[in-house]
Amino acid sequence: MSALALTYEASFSDRVSELLQRIDFRVVDNDDDLDGVFRLRYDAYMREGNITKNASQKFSDEYDESENVLIYGLYFYDSLVSSIRIHVASKTQPTFPSFSVFQDLLEPELESGKIIIDPTRFVTDKEWSRELTGLPHVTLRLCWLAAEHFEAEHFLVAVRPEHQAFYRRTFNHRPICGARSYPLLKAPISLMTVDQSEVADKVHRRYPFFRSTFFERRMLFDRRVLEPVAARRAAHRPSIMPAQAAALRVPRLSETVNPR
Numbered sequence: 001m002s003a004l005a006l007t008y009e010a011s012f013s014d015r016v017s018e019l020l021q022r023i024d025f026r027v028v029d030n031d032d033d034l035d036g037v038f039r040l041r042y043d044a045y046m047r048e049g050n051i052t053k054n055a056s057q058k059f060s061d062e063y064d065e066s067e068n069v070l071i072y073g074l075y076f077y078d079s080l081v082s083s084i085r086i087h088v089a090s091k092t093q094p095t096f097p098s099f100s101v102f103q104d105l106l107e108p109e110l111e112s113g114k115i116i117i118d119p120t121r122f123v124t125d126k127e128w129s130r131e132l133t134g135l136p137h138v139t140l141r142l143c144w145l146a147a148e149h150f151e152a153e154h155f156l157v158a159v160r161p162e163h164q165a166f167y168r169r170t171f172n173h174r175p176i177c178g179a180r181s182y183p184l185l186k187a188p189i190s191l192m193t194v195d196q197s198e199v200a201d202k203v204h205r206r207y208p209f210f211r212s213t214f215f216e217r218r219m220l221f222d223r224r225v226l227e228p229v230a231a232r233r234a235a236h237r238p239s240i241m242p243a244q245a246a247a248l249r250v251p252r253l254s255e256t257v258n259p260r
Helices: 003-020 031-047 097-101 103-111 126-131 135-149 161-171 196-206 214-221 229-234 242-247
Strands: 023-027 069-076 079-089 116-124 157-159 174-180 189-193
Touching: 003 135, 031 069, 031 079, 031 116, 031 126, 069 135, 079 126, 079 135, 097 103, 097 116, 097 157, 097 189, 103 116, 116 126, 116 135, 116 157, 126 135, 135 161, 135 196, 135 214, 157 161, 161 174, 161 189, 161 196
Parallel strands: none
Antiparallel strands: 023 069, 069 079, 079 116, 157 189, 174 189
């Protein structure tokens, strides 16, 4: 890699790290905030011509009500700038959008006891995405952290074929299925996957802002109990005595992340 390319990557990482300090991450679970997310989805998907126009100007589906779902809104000075939905799936919680389309590939993985992170409904505000460098990376960082936190063997992305290059370049995703029809969307969707633990060192060297602490991940994902992964994760969690816990300051989500 040339010196110019290395300088560009370092500069880009610095800009994304700075943005991380200014973004608020929220689990969206009340009607008003959900309406905002559904409207943002509608605008984004209509802009791409990927859904049919509707009178409500909102875009949602039954997976928004799943027990194993986390819907996030990213806010910049109280303005909703992006959103993503993450399902944490397992053999006992097999409900997630990609399963309905790629069941033949994913059911054997669930039956073998593997954990799957399935991010969907990734959208950004058109105007803010022009102003905020690295907003897609900041948003997708939630999926990367979720894969680490829940020790998932699969960090899936169900994307249009023309978007595969971004995920291959950023997270080392590999395609496992060609494009298929996807419910509610006009364009066919392909499936890619990566095991976060196998590529973490490589990704962190290139994009240091994907690093995180245990406490940041706990704040992001332990706001709801997602079984059965909680029991498996607890076996590897460091033991902290009450006196030690009292001395620890849990960092704000918007603070600069540190290497794990």
